[in-house]
Amino acid sequence: MTDHDGTSSRGLAADDAPSLPADRDAVRTALVEWYEGDHREFPWRRTTDPYEILVSEVMSQQTQLDRVVPAWEDFLERWPTAAALADADRSDVVAFWSDHSLGYNNRAKYLHEAATQVGTEYGGEFPESPEELQELMGVGPYTANAVASFAFDAGDAVVDTNVKRVLYRAFDVPDDDAAFERVASHLMPEGGSRTWNNAIMELGGVACGKKPRCDEAGCPWREWCHAYQTGDFTAPDVPTQPSFEGSRRQFRGRVVRLLGEHEEIEIDTLGHRIRVDYTPDGEHGREWLRGLLSDLSDDGLVQIENGDDRITARLR
The missing domain is CATH 1.10.1670.10 (Helix-hairpin-Helix base-excision DNA repair enzymes (C-terminal))
Incomplete structure (x- = not known):
């Protein structure tokens, strides 16, 4: 409801939108x-399945939509329901994420855990409100609202x-x-x-x-x-995304992808496989790689094993 002076009962101040028309x-x-x-045809716009929409929203967070479409279709072909995803081996889900270059691999982990929550905490049915959806692992306010909007027509x-x-x-x-x-x-x-x-x-x-x-x-x-x-088409300031090339995110992806192909890898072998300038005692050597693996371990993606004469890594 709008008051006579142009302010809104929902808290819209008059100077929030000076050009907002009366009608x-x-x-x-x-x-x-x-x-x-x-409008552009994206397959997730043709569904109201909250699981399918959640997958699309998580995939789209740092990936161009034209690249998301085939990844989304492949993902749902492999794991067509939340129950199927929950039953999957998490390392397979992470490997899929890395193979399709879908951004931070911990999103795959969170998506897998969210699917598990739907089964164990919600009887297999997705919660419908933005507030409840935020209880799912890795689902923040924006994603929760998007799922509530597009699946249940109940979002902000x-x-x-x-x-x-x-x-x-x-x-x-x-x-x-x-x-x-x-x-x-x-x-x-x-x-x-x-x-x-x-x-x-x-x-x-x-x-x-x-x-x-x-x-x-x-x-x-x-x-x-x-x-x-x-004629003034300036736009709001948008934080610049750091370059992917040479970033820790890029090397995290390489680690997960490589570990997905082997049961375990010795740390120096892993280092040489993920970057050509790896030298054990160099700037990008064991200390750097241990830090990378430690981050992945904190995310629950990688397990580090310290033996008597060597250090190995494997996917959890």
Whole structure:
């Protein structure tokens, strides 16, 4: 509900969105009609299965969507249900994750444990609210809300990088997380999280990307958009992702992939296999590798065994 002075009973301050039009229903209708008229086809948009949606959300966290599609399909072919995933050997799940370059391998571990929780703590049925979904291992607020939205149509407004960019440009929302949350929540129709969240993320991904395609993509908000009217298409600051090449994340993936192919590997042999400049006593030698293995051990992915004359590593 909106007060006469333009503030919202849900906490929207007047200066959160200076360009937010008075006719919010027209804004909502324009976006939904644009989305329903034509949008990118991703297979997880054709399902309301919370397990399938959870897998897609976890895979998408640091991976381009065109690469997620075949990985998602392969994953579900191998483990089609949460129960099937829970029964799987965790090392197989981690190896799959690494083989498909899906980002941090501990996400595979958490997904496996979340599937186990669904069976042991929820009788095989996924919880439906964002709050309950956050009880699953590795499921944070954003992922919980996405699953609640797309599986159960019971989520809050999704606020990701794309949505922030849309709100910043269209309605002059300040670059402030709390302001983005309030405006996004105020704009979303009651009880319409599934379609709305898909639609506004599609707008950010297709029409309002880093390089805007307002006319080409037929952006439905052009008549209200502050950026379109002023020509100022700057965007909120986004933290720069560290380079993957040469990163600890890259070498963690190499370790897990290699250990998935062997029962166990001696530490120096492992070092030489994952980087060409490995020397036991060098900068990237045993001390560096032990630190890497220790991190993986803390994540529950790797087991380190100290023998009398050698150190070996294996997947848990």
